[in-house]
Amino acid sequence: MSFDRLISGIKRMNNPTVAGLDPKLDFIPEHIKAKSFAAFGQTLEGAADALLQFNKGLIDALYDIVPAVKPQSAYYEMYGWQGVKALSETIAYAKAKGMFVITDAKRNDIGTTAEAYAAAYLDSTAIGNENIAAFGADALTVNGYLGTDGLRPFVDVCKKNDKGIFVLVKTSNKSSGELQDKTLGFQTVYEFMGEMCEGLGSDTIGEYGYSAVGAVVGATYPEQLTELRQKLPHTFFLVPGYGAQGGGAAGLKGSFDKNGLGAIVNSSRAIMCAYKTENIDGEAFAEAARREALRMKEDINSHI
Amino acid sequence: MSFDRLISGIKRMNNPTVAGLDPKLDFIPEHIKAKSFAAFGQTLEGAADALLQFNKGLIDALYDIVPAVKPQSAYYEMYGWQGVKALSETIAYAKAKGMFVITDAKRNDIGTTAEAYAAAYLDSTAIGNENIAAFGADALTVNGYLGTDGLRPFVDVCKKNDKGIFVLVKTSNKSSGELQDKTLGFQTVYEFMGEMCEGLGSDTIGEYGYSAVGAVVGATYPEQLTELRQKLPHTFFLVPGYGAQGGGAAGLKGSFDKNGLGAIVNSSRAIMCAYKTENIDGEAFAEAARREALRMKEDINSHI
Numbered sequence: 001m002s003f004d005r006l007i008s009g010i011k012r013m014n015n016p017t018v019a020g021l022d023p024k025l026d027f028i029p030e031h032i033k034a035k036s037f038a039a040f041g042q043t044l045e046g047a048a049d050a051l052l053q054f055n056k057g058l059i060d061a062l063y064d065i066v067p068a069v070k071p072q073s074a075y076y077e078m079y080g081w082q083g084v085k086a087l088s089e090t091i092a093y094a095k096a097k098g099m100f101v102i103t104d105a106k107r108n109d110i111g112t113t114a115e116a117y118a119a120a121y122l123d124s125t126a127i128g129n130e131n132i133a134a135f136g137a138d139a140l141t142v143n144g145y146l147g148t149d150g151l152r153p154f155v156d157v158c159k160k161n162d163k164g165i166f167v168l169v170k171t172s173n174k175s176s177g178e179l180q181d182k183t184l185g186f187q188t189v190y191e192f193m194g195e196m197c198e199g200l201g202s203d204t205i206g207e208y209g210y211s212a213v214g215a216v217v218g219a220t221y222p223e224q225l226t227e228l229r230q231k232l233p234h235t236f237f238l239v240p241g242y243g244a245q246g247g248g249a250a251g252l253k254g255s256f257d258k259n260g261l262g263a264i265v266n267s268s269r270a271i272m273c274a275y276k277t278e279n280i281d282g283e284a285f286a287e288a289a290r291r292e293a294l295r296m297k298e299d300i301n302s303h304i
Numbered sequence: 305m306s307f308d309r310l311i312s313g314i315k316r317m318n319n320p321t322v323a324g325l326d327p328k329l330d331f332i333p334e335h336i337k338a339k340s341f342a343a344f345g346q347t348l349e350g351a352a353d354a355l356l357q358f359n360k361g362l363i364d365a366l367y368d369i370v371p372a373v374k375p376q377s378a379y380y381e382m383y384g385w386q387g388v389k390a391l392s393e394t395i396a397y398a399k400a401k402g403m404f405v406i407t408d409a410k411r412n413d414i415g416t417t418a419e420a421y422a423a424a425y426l427d428s429t430a431i432g433n434e435n436i437a438a439f440g441a442d443a444l445t446v447n448g449y450l451g452t453d454g455l456r457p458f459v460d461v462c463k464k465n466d467k468g469i470f471v472l473v474k475t476s477n478k479s480s481g482e483l484q485d486k487t488l489g490f491q492t493v494y495e496f497m498g499e500m501c502e503g504l505g506s507d508t509i510g511e512y513g514y515s516a517v518g519a520v521v522g523a524t525y526p527e528q529l530t531e532l533r534q535k536l537p538h539t540f541f542l543v544p545g546y547g548a549q550g551g552g553a554a555g556l557k558g559s560f561d562k563n564g565l566g567a568i569v570n571s572s573r574a575i576m577c578a579y580k581t582e583n584i585d586g587e588a589f590a591e592a593a594r595r596e597a598l599r600m601k602e603d604i605n606s607h608i
Contacts, residue, residue, distance in 0.1 A: 024420070025431065033432075042432030074413060074420035078429045080438035081389035088385050106412050108447055109378060110477035110549075116328075116378035125382045127329065128337075128346035134384035143412055145449045145472055147479030168449055173414035175451030179496065182488040189493070192483065245414075 002206025003164050003214060003236045005138065006100045007261060009067030015297045016256070016304070018068040018102060018238070019289075020268025021058065021090060022075045023051045027272045029282025032057075048082035051075075054285075055090045058272065061286035063097035066293050068138075070238075070266055073105035091137055101137045102238065106168060108143035114153040117142075122154065122163040139164035141216060141238065144193055148200060151213075155200050158212040164236070165213055167200075169193045169228065172218025172241030194228050197235045208261055210236040217255065219247025219265065226254025229262060237263040242296075243270040249299045260304045267296050306510025307468050307518060307540045309442065310404045311565060313371030319601045320560070320608070322372040322406060322542070323593075324572025325362065325394060326379045327355045331576045333586025336361075352386035355379075358589075359394045362576065365590035367401035370597050374542075374570055377409035395441055405441045406542065410472060412447035412454055419457040421446075426458065426467040443468040445520060445542070448497055452504060455517075459504050462516040468540070469517055471504075473497045473532065476522025476545030498532050501539045512565055514540040521559065523551025523569065530558025533566060541567035546600075547574040553603045564608045571600055 010016045025033065025047055033050045040046035059069065069090075076087035091101050107117040121140045124131040144151055144167045154165045170180055170190040180190040187195075194215055201211025211234045217225050219241035229237070237255050241247040242265050255263040270277070274292035275285040314320045329337065329351055337354045344350035363373065373394075380391035395405050411421040425444045428435040448455055448471045458469045474484055474494040484494040491499075498519055505515025515538045521529050523545035533541070541559050545551040546569050559567035574581070578596035579589040 022417075037432060042434045044429075044431070044436055044438065047429070047431045072413075072417060072420075074411070074417045074424065077424040078420045078438055079431075080424075080429075080436070081385050081392050083438070084388045085385035106447070107378070108410050108412075109376075110475065113326075113376060113378045116376075116382045120378065120381040120384075125348075125351070125384075127348070127351045127383075128341060130346045132348055132384070134348065134382055134387070143410070143447050143449050145447050145483060146475050146477055147482035147484070149477050149479035150475075171414065171450050171454075173450055173453050175453035178451035178500075179449060179493070180451070182496070184486040184488060184493075189483070189488075192486070196482075 002204050002212050003210050004206035004208060005162065006068060006164065006264065007208045007210065009100055010264060013065060013067050014301065015066060016264050017066060017296055017300060018070045018264050018266045019058065019062050019066050019271050019293060020266050021055050021069050021071040022268045023054050023272065024075055025050065028054045029275065029285045031283055044080040044082040047079045048086040051079065051083060052086040052089050056093055057286045058289050059094050059097055059099065061290040062293055063099050065290065065297070068100040068102055068264060069094045070102040070104050073103060088135055091135055095136065102139040102141070102166070103135060103137035104141045106141050106143045108146055108150055110146060111149045111153055114150050118153045118157040123157040123161055139166060141166045141168065143168045144196060148196065151200055155213060159204055163212065166216050166238040167193060167197050167213065169197065169215040170217045170221055170224045172220045172245050172247065176218065190224065191231065194232045194235065198232050201234060205234050210234055210262065214238055216240065219252055220245055222251030222254060225252070229255055229257065239263050239265045243267045249303045252300060253303045256304050265300055306508050306516050307514050308510035308512060309466065310372060310468065310568065311512045311514065313404055314568060317369060317371050318605065319370060320568050321370060321600055321604060322374045322568050322570045323362065323366050323370050323575050323597060324570050325359050325373050325375040326572045327358050327576065328379055329354065332358045333579065333589045335587055348384040348386040351383045352390040355383065355387060356390040356393050360397055361590045362593050363398050363401055363403065365594040366597055367403050369594065369601070372404040372406060372568060373398045374406040374408050377407060392439055395439055399440065406443040406445070406470070407439060407441040408445045410445050410447045412450055414450060415453045415457055418454050422457045422461040427461040427465055443470060445470045445472065447472050448500055452500065455504055459517060463508055467516065470520050470542040471497060471501050471517065473501065473519040474521045474525055474528045476524045476549055476551065480522065494528065495535065498536045498539065502536050505538060509538050514538055514566065518542055520544065523556055524549055526555030526558060533559055533561065543567050543569045547571045553607045556604060557607045560608050569604055574600070
């Protein structure tokens, strides 16, 4: 009921990073696509099969050095229910390899509907006499625009099932400040959302001092990262925006606490497309991904 | 590239309402579940089949009197990819019957990822030489916490494909005011989001005066509905919260313009579960849904 499981993995591997699995077809090596299209045609099924094979190759190459993966739901949904099936299979495959799975879906709704999302991603669904986990992730990203009654159902399942959520606080994109940096009297919107995380998680704090209610804070805003780390002592951070979006490792220093914990940094494209950056054959995508993941680990650890 | 198609349907049927399709298993008549479970077992497939059969019955009963349906994605995702397949089939079935389909998924992300969501729900996905519509809805609900660069990709596909989005402005739930009612200098957060809708939609205004960028404003807040209708002359409203959530028809008056247009009011549970309210056999669920939809139409029209 906290982020202890994730933090244990980070400590065990000495690696505070998560590999984003955002498998656009453009990122997938030709030999994988050729095989999937040969089997299923240039169809949603064919694309979904390519996604899954690519992800399996990445997970096989990373599971002993990277503690977590973060599939981004949009890149599965764009391939229809067949893509969503590949998401479900990706989650199961990563979990079977011992990885912590953060499904990045930024879900949000009123309480009764938030219960359905919580069931989908962090709990199970009752069907007749059965209870079946629909997706079975370890954590989910959520959007708190609707306030606490849209978040509580997620917190409740986190407590029940030892899961976690990451609430959007200060996002990594250029226009995040349009609303998030505005001031509400004496605090910014992002500070307000951060305090909401502290409040919602207050009775879920684990042995490392962090609750089950984390926050998304972008690597592209190092000052706010540092400020929020100090103001939100029990809120674990998921930090996107390192690498492709322009956030450097030096700016990440402020997201960690004095024990070097408190945050996990995501990289998606740099790992998935390492074979392109290295300009090598796509057949070797998995080894290239592993090299980039190790490089990233060293880069970030050197700044903690 | 505006909400003209939706508004035409509303005018043709003289009915500014949308039927929410939130098919929890608890809402589905026993005879449908028994048949689906007999065919597929008490599994995600069995549940998904029941969802689809229930939805088809509702759509058959409503398509000539109600212009639009609003499937709530959470209630499909909780049944796994099988449920998401039922969502996809529900959208296709409703569109084949001529209904306008608003997928209520409240999606949101940074620009590149918002492009993937826009492709999924309002456009198509390139797969080899093919372009395939993954879900093919007419409109999508979105959350604007990330600012304009997270919304523009949706607006772009609205322009290209004559689709629409509804941005969360003032939601119907009890805690919506925690953030949304707070003031940013001289305006509330919900006013700020409303103005963002007006700005983003400004070059998509159709013949009825409304753009492709609508707003979600809850029936449970009649004062804000009235205020926002006046302040946002080109923003079409999707109004949840009528009925089960406590919003009455009298309070909806302010959401319509002088021509009786400008909003579409959602009802989910009252229509889906009309057979329970009438305390009749579940075999007659569709006729009961139709009676409730006609009652709601009269109720709301009597207050415009």
